């Protein structure tokens with residue numbers, strides 16, 4: 254049985270906006286699932302429905318097999334961390350953390366022990382007497398995470414919790430939260446529109462678009478085997494090359510590869526690291542720019558039909574702007590009418 258089971262859940266807001274459209278998702282015990290998608294794709298609304306902050310228009314949500322669809326947030330076994338931390342600024346850290354336990358009339362000694370334990374967990378040992386407005390943004394978010402964990406929820410819900418922090422701090426907190434999550438083995442649903450965040454943290458990524466789910470898979474599968482052009486283009490850098498299949502062969506002025514599917518128009522989706530440059534001085538693709546990143550090079554090319562693509566090369570040395578080359582994709586996805594048709598055997 255899954256820890257969290259979302260079945261056919263939709264949300265239509267009063268103005269008629271369908272924010273979430275018939276989503277079903279199962280999250281296993283201890284799994285961290287990232288909801289990833291562009292702004293307005295319904296990520297927050299779905300998360301808020303799991304936390305009880307929005308009511309689904311239809312569908313059901315169950316935790317440990319118990320239907321919680323109609324329960325208010327405080328009666329659900331969930332803990333939520335919002336983008337803006339929403340700490341009480343007139344209380345110190347200890348009081349912020351103790352609040353929920355006091356409401357539940359826990360004995361003072363237990364409250365003290367649990368606050369200390371959770372402060373240690375988030376790396377803020379000894380900060381109990383600080384006022385929250387005397388903390389940095391990162392520390393405040395740590396307190397918010399601690400506050401959501403102190404009631405020992407079955408499911409942790411995080412809505413872009415680090416969005417307001419600078420890149421460096423965001424990366425650190427991301428790692429800390431993942432460590433805590435693994436240590437506590439707590440089932441977690443994490444909303445982000447940062448693909449790095451999703452790729453680095455998640456056991457599974459759910460890519461959302463227009464209120465629906467496009468693909469739910471392990472990060473490496475999402476990256477290497479996208480099922481739709483949207484997923485292909487949304488995660489990482491992707492080149493799209495439009496051509497035609499004729500007699501089992503994809504043809505484009507600068508690219509030719511075997512593709513045993515029916516004749517007709519096809520779009521290849523190729524990662525820069527899987528796009529080799531061959532036949533220097535002979536092809537029709539023109540090198541526009543070469544960038545040396547030290548660890549690798551990135552070559553920007555203009556194809557003869559105007560398409561722009563990027564190729565990652567081990568060393569940029571042999572390449573320079575103005576040269577002509579041909580392209581040889583090692584691994585790619587092929588799409589026709591938004592449907593994935595074919596992929597070469599795993600080449601990287």
Ligand SMILES: Nc1ncnc2c1ncn2[C@@H]1O[C@H](COP(=O)(O)OP(=O)(O)OP(=O)(O)O)[C@@H](O)[C@H]1O
Nearest residue numbers: 266267270272291292293294295296297298299446
């Ligand atoms: N309370 C509300 N009333 C009406 N429409 C809403 C409400 N909340 C969200 N929406 C709409 O629902 C859609 C999905 O919004 P949601 O916030 O879930 O998307 P999101 O993927 O989390 O976006 P972001 O990454 O920008 O937070 C959007 O079109 C949004 O305008």
